[in-house]
Amino acid sequence: MASIEERISKAGTKSWRVAWREGGTRSGTRDGETCYDRRTAKRFKGLVEANGDRRPEGYPKGCHGMGTGERPAPQAEPTDSAPAVPTLTAVVEAYLAQNMKADARQIADYRRLYVNHVQAAIVTLPDGRRVGPLGGLPVDELDGDTIQAWVNWMRGRTYAYRGQKRHYSPKTIHNVHGAVIAPALAYALRKGLITADPCADVQLPQKPARTVSLDQVPTGEEIQQWIAIAYKASLLAGDIVSIAMGTGLRWAEITALRPCDIDLERRLLTVAGAIKEDDKSRRLYRAEYGKSATALRTIRIPASLIMVFARRTRGLDRKALIFRGARGGILSSSSWSHIHWKKVMKLAQEQATVETDPTLHKFRHAHATSLLAANVSLDTVSKRLGHKSITVTSNLYSHLSPEADQRAVDVVDQVMTGKPQTA
Incomplete structure (x- = not known):
């Protein structure tokens, strides 16, 4: 960390020396800059620290922080009465x-x-x-x-x-x-540190529209076929595909489940966290938060999953992970893909009974589309999926429910003609 040292010359003139070691390490090369008012020194110190305890780009030695480079006369010394604006x-x-x-x-x-x-x-x-x-x-x-x-x-x-x-x-x-x-x-x-919001009119790049196509989403009888194929590959694969289909949970939410998150008596499942990856160390860890605030949710468990969760949670510590890797740690997506899902896809190709070519995440989509096809409200589907807003759910799935669009057309026809529409 950079430091500021106040100095007084023999003539009585004050200056402030900003000093630091390159990179912030004890072995780093010493560097420093003399500034002729405290505000400039604090500002320059902030630039040094923001640049990783290194001299900021564009500020050579002798620049005197960001001042004019000239030592002011003693009578021109600024006062320190005004509080410094934070960086x-x-x-x-x-x-x-x-x-x-x-x-x-x-x-x-x-x-x-x-x-x-x-x-x-x-x-x-x-x-x-x-x-x-x-x-x-x-x-x-x-x-x-x-x-x-x-x-x-x-x-x-x-x-x-x-x-x-x-x-x-x-x-x-x-x-x-x-x-x-x-x-x-x-x-x-x-806090009154600024008078206007600098982000008010900022133009952010447009994110690609996210929609789901039925091409790779299992529907109808294919759902049961995929679950059967997954169980042939491994018990773990069958359980995870079943849970993805039955709950609509994301991969990071499924692998973060613990016995304490499952209430078998009331048939409730609480999403209380997700598996994350540290960007620097690439280490997996369980976070006590999800993709958004609404990702933490409690949903009903279908009866078909009760036996799965009962078997998976039996004898486990309440806060142990239900799904674990080969060494007892967090089950990584790479292990899932290379060990389990690869077997599922190979068996599917050998049987040639399914037409879709899904990923595990597509069973989350299958969960949503199955509910919408059964006329479950968009709001309920959105809450089960843990979407940030109902708009996200609508953008992803509403085009996959032609029945709802047909009902809308029927209502319009009735208003325009005055005649009730027949089924």
């Missing part, structure tokens, strides 16, 4: 500290998003000026142009994936903006 990093930390809706692990995820994608960003404004790192800027210097420039910067970034470069998806940009930038700046607005 974006300080505001984000303050926002995260008061966020009572998220647990410690989720706060850590938000902080990781900020550090990886915002804190050290140096962006180009419409007039060609480059500003940043954003984490070190006083929060009142951030405006709509700055946030829009960050969006454009993110769209141009790439990351390595299996030896290839990929651009960050619109979904990632939405996630970082919606989970960290926008709520932190809204917090700054509530």
